[in-house]
Amino acid sequence: MTRQIVLDTETTGLSAEGGDRIIEIGCVELVARKLTGNNRHYYLNPERDSHEDALKVHGISNEFLKDKPKFVAVADELLAYLAGAEIIIHNAPFDVGFLNKELELLGRDRFASYVGGIVDTLVMAKEMYPGKRNSLDALCDRLGVDNSGRKLHGALLDAELLADVYINLTRGQDPLLVLEEESQNASGQAVVAAVDLRSLKLPVIRASAQEAQSHDQILAELDKASGGKTIWRSFENAPETVS
Structure with missing residues (x-):
């Protein structure tokens, strides 16, 4: 599994x-696109003070970091966790x-x-939403990820939010599977069977005239936002195939 x-x-x-x-370093683990809870979080002594502008962003005081480990102390553990x-x-x-x-430096x-x-x-995000704001906060708002607790930047909180954003950004890449009712194995554990929908023959439903017009309007907006760099128009005259 990935x-x-x-x-x-x-x-x-x-x-x-x-x-x-x-x-500060925050890490959130996903296995098969699911949160595992096997996360890592480190505060580090940078051996220097933060700039005033940076303090306004993360709110982590220089005094707070003085007794925290230096990067060298966590490097091996961090790299082993991230390996591969x-x-x-x-x-x-x-x-x-x-x-x-x-x-x-090491x-x-x-x-x-x-x-x-x-x-x-x-x-x-820039490829999916050309011409739009694509900061983490903007993506949370656009994708319905609750970021109401994000008053200041924090590495672990931001990693947790980004995990939800990433799952939403890539939701269309999930396998075409439908879950059947749960059953239990001999140990009493729940077992969920999956059916692969790719073997099914699905009907082709044509777009209505109104839907086609709305589609053209969206393409025109994408063309304008990307400075004419979209590839959609190159497919308009391509032969249609239905498998």
């Missing part, structure tokens, strides 16, 4: 190359840049060498 880790960081500022450091997993991050270059810098390989891949949900 193991994914939704990851977020908080930092002392915006520039890893300029000396800013990670102060697909990592899901919103605006991945930012977080990965900071993780790379922390690993570089003489370690770059972050990508330890994991199975990196998915950037900001890139996904």
Whole structure:
């Protein structure tokens, strides 16, 4: 089964190359697109103060971090936890840049060498909602994810929210399965049988004239928002096939 880790960081500022450091890491595990509860959360002593603007974002005081472990103390545990997993991050270059810098300071390989891949949900969202706001808060609002508890940025809370956002963004990728009634096995545990709908012959229902007109209006809006870069128009004259 696919193991994914939704990851977020908080930092002392915006520039890893300029000396800013990670102060918080939050990780949320998904297995087969389900939350497992096997999460990780670290506060870290960055050995420097946060910038005032960063403090306004995350609210984590310099005093609070003074007795927290340094990155070197958690690096092995963190990398073992992340090993081989697909990592899901919103605006991945930012977080990965900071993780790379922390690993570089320890003489370690770059972050990508330890994991199975990196998915950037900001890139996904921009492709799905061109021309729209695609911050984490905006996606929560658009996808019906409750972010009412997010007064300040926090790595674990943001990772939990992003996990819900990611599941909603990729819901159409779920296998076409329908669950039958539960039964019980010999141990009394619930067993749910799944039926694969891909073997069924489904009827083709044509769009009405009104639906086709609404569809054309949506395509026109996408064309405008993307500066004419959508690929939809290239399929309009393609031969129609029904299998």
